[in-house]
Amino acid sequence: MNTEIKRGSLEMVAAMLISGSIGWFVLISGQPVVNVVFWRCAVGTVVLLVVCGLLGQLHRDRLSLAVLLLAAAGGVALVVNWLLLFAAYSYASISIATAVYNTQPFMLVGLGALFLGEKLTASKLFWLLLAFSGMVLVVLAQPNVSTGSSHYLWGIVLSLGAAFFYALLALITKRLKGTPPHLIALIQVMVGTLMLLPLVDFSAPASSTQWGMLATLGVVHTGLMYVLLYGAIQKLPTNLTGSLSFIYPIAAMMVDRLAFGHHLGGLQIVGAVLILLAAAGMNLLGERSLSHLKHLLGSVFTGLAYTLSRK
Numbered sequence: 001m002n003t004e005i006k007r008g009s010l011e012m013v014a015a016m017l018i019s020g021s022i023g024w025f026v027l028i029s030g031q032p033v034v035n036v037v038f039w040r041c042a043v044g045t046v047v048l049l050v051v052c053g054l055l056g057q058l059h060r061d062r063l064s065l066a067v068l069l070l071a072a073a074g075g076v077a078l079v080v081n082w083l084l085l086f087a088a089y090s091y092a093s094i095s096i097a098t099a100v101y102n103t104q105p106f107m108l109v110g111l112g113a114l115f116l117g118e119k120l121t122a123s124k125l126f127w128l129l130l131a132f133s134g135m136v137l138v139v140l141a142q143p144n145v146s147t148g149s150s151h152y153l154w155g156i157v158l159s160l161g162a163a164f165f166y167a168l169l170a171l172i173t174k175r176l177k178g179t180p181p182h183l184i185a186l187i188q189v190m191v192g193t194l195m196l197l198p199l200v201d202f203s204a205p206a207s208s209t210q211w212g213m214l215a216t217l218g219v220v221h222t223g224l225m226y227v228l229l230y231g232a233i234q235k236l237p238t239n240l241t242g243s244l245s246f247i248y249p250i251a252a253m254m255v256d257r258l259a260f261g262h263h264l265g266g267l268q269i270v271g272a273v274l275i276l277l278a279a280a281g282m283n284l285l286g287e288r289s290l291s292h293l294k295h296l297l298g299s300v301f302t303g304l305a306y307t308l309s310r311k
Helices: 003-020 022-029 033-054 065-101 104-115 122-140 146-174 181-199 208-235 238-244 247-260 266-285 290-309
Strands: none
Touching: 003 022, 003 208, 003 238, 003 247, 022 033, 022 065, 022 208, 022 247, 033 065, 033 181, 033 208, 065 122, 065 146, 065 181, 065 247, 065 266, 104 122, 104 146, 104 266, 122 146, 122 266, 181 208, 208 238
């Protein structure tokens, strides 16, 4: 492994571990979701402004009106994505919200087919069906208590909405090739700050600990995480970037279990694994033959059977 790939891998792992802890900071902050997203955008704007200035990206001439409008539209999609995902944590737990959120690659496939004329192949349809099966299992595992059930389903809906807006963001970002990624991120969080400013409850009580949580979301989970993530993407091949990205949902589920004691039931485990497996297959295996998939699925289900038998 050469030095650049090794450094990129470390940056990607760090970025994904940071992402995996977001849910904990959101919930512990005790603030309304709008306030959390606003302060994440506001503090992130300051950090990314400094980063872009140091990288000399504030003096570029490539910011045409079309680029600005597309980046701003991406900012709206990013903010709505954060609002929905953070709200889902309180209804369906960080683990379930994160698992359902990882249906985003399939929404991107659908959007690509609708708006970019991309072909829906048999392989893509297979992964889509596998992810849908996982979704069905997660929904079937809803709580039996009526109020808990309605809250759980609302969390699923919010997570799906967040995934849709993330896919929309990815679709928009595809049209911004050639624009420095840190500059795109800066424009997006600036848009988020302005967009949420009229909605923020500045009178909401917050302790010094809660302010620390909000500041961390802006500095670490936005500024630092974007720097690490984009640095890694520039150094790593696509397949390695895709494989390391699955550290995020695993880290989020571990944080949920350790911090809040949320244990997934049998059906939830199977459903979550199917969703993550389908997303991994879409990103890593792509159009490979179904013979590869049989061996992969056989190994996964053997592991699942062993795990469930020990519960």
